[in-house]
Amino acid sequence: MAQAKYDQIVQVLRSQIEEGRYAFRDRLPSEHTLAAEFGCSRNTVRKALALLASRGYVQAVQGSGSQVIYQRRPTSTFLLGGIESLPEAAARNEVDLRTVMLSLEPTTVDQPLSERSGLKAGTPVLRVHRLRLLDGRPLILDTSWLLTSVVPVLTREVVETSIYSYLEDVLGVRVVSASRTVTVERATQEDRARLDLEDMGCVAVVSSATFDSSGLMFEYSCSRHAPAGFEFHGSALRLP
Amino acid sequence: MAQAKYDQIVQVLRSQIEEGRYAFRDRLPSEHTLAAEFGCSRNTVRKALALLASRGYVQAVQGSGSQVIYQRRPTSTFLLGGIESLPEAAARNEVDLRTVMLSLEPTTVDQPLSERSGLKAGTPVLRVHRLRLLDGRPLILDTSWLLTSVVPVLTREVVETSIYSYLEDVLGVRVVSASRTVTVERATQEDRARLDLEDMGCVAVVSSATFDSSGLMFEYSCSRHAPAGFEFHGSALRLP
DNA sequence: CAGTGGTCTAGACCACGGA
């Protein structure tokens, strides 16, 4: 299937909401009406609405209708609820991204990393260390460990443009889910040397384990953000 | 309905996963099998599995089965993907929580707050300022603004136990969704005075807008976390 | 009371993975 029907509905409604055709607190047409308009069953419409709800665009109100709760974000933000590569986030926020590769080496997972990440000790991985500059400011230091069984080789060019598009477009890896932790840590010597910390002695650290469509955890990464460039945003649902 | 059928399935599978009956990378029984076991349709099983996937417990692998990707978190964490009150998070992590009310006053939304929060300027609200101690350590300073139309009065007792249970159990407010932003800021004088910052000059700030079941944004809150007690965890899905 | 979303069923066909 080129594209699922519910996904087309998501895209139509999302762009209408983002363009302001439905304002904050407006109500969408009823599920029954949307089903008729899109020529599909109510269940398919409901699946689309659930996706929009999970991303913070709408909220269903029983007995009344689905309400738009989307509000334009004023400043640049990274996604908490979804998976987005840094180049994708930079493009969305219209920020210039430049990446400098600091090191790239084959190695194996040692004990401390194994405990932090969940990767099995001894597994062969590629370790990539990079500095990311947003609009010219050095704001993110990240390290990724990628399974060599999934990513046998990397070049400086791939590393400095986008590992994710190489994974998805060239290797055919489908990134499905990620498990993330956000903490705040004291800045290390390297942080102070490389990042624009503005006299703040700490960094925001985002650690992430990433899974592909076969359920394999193929990457563990650790991004150290200078506070100035760190703003994560997401929506959450009260789940049973 | 006391409890939806899919929700029962979620609870059974979740506790089985948490208890280790299914280990990391194990496969759950097929959807067809689960439907037979629980005496329901496959769609209902799928809804339960989708909920578990959104919380990072399982991941479906087409043609193969649903795989468990849950890994026990070693340290105490707060939820990023869900909505959880601090008392709930403290109980889940077996941490002792004590709350000190610093101030409680009726006021109205001013212009700067309105721009930050999305609440309309001039709206009557209750402003609550609190210090939270985890295992005796002062780690979180939070301020909430609650619509007086939803929460007309609050007492010190409610504020120092749980505003959320008062909202949900007494007032019948159903919390449905929240929109959140996480940033790292320089510590203010008050942060330094009240929080256990361990010489770190910054705090993690979680700002949150909360919506009830009628789609009304009834609360805006701002929690300033000492780095030592700050660890947020969540799972994310790569969405179309 | 009519219309809305919430839940659930019992089917169907498809794409994919592994034996």
Add this chain to the structure above:
DNA sequence: CCGTGGTCTAGACCACTGA
């Protein structure tokens, strides 16, 4: 090839909202 999950349909009944 068969069994898996992915999508979709056309119904049904319920709980809730608002006029």
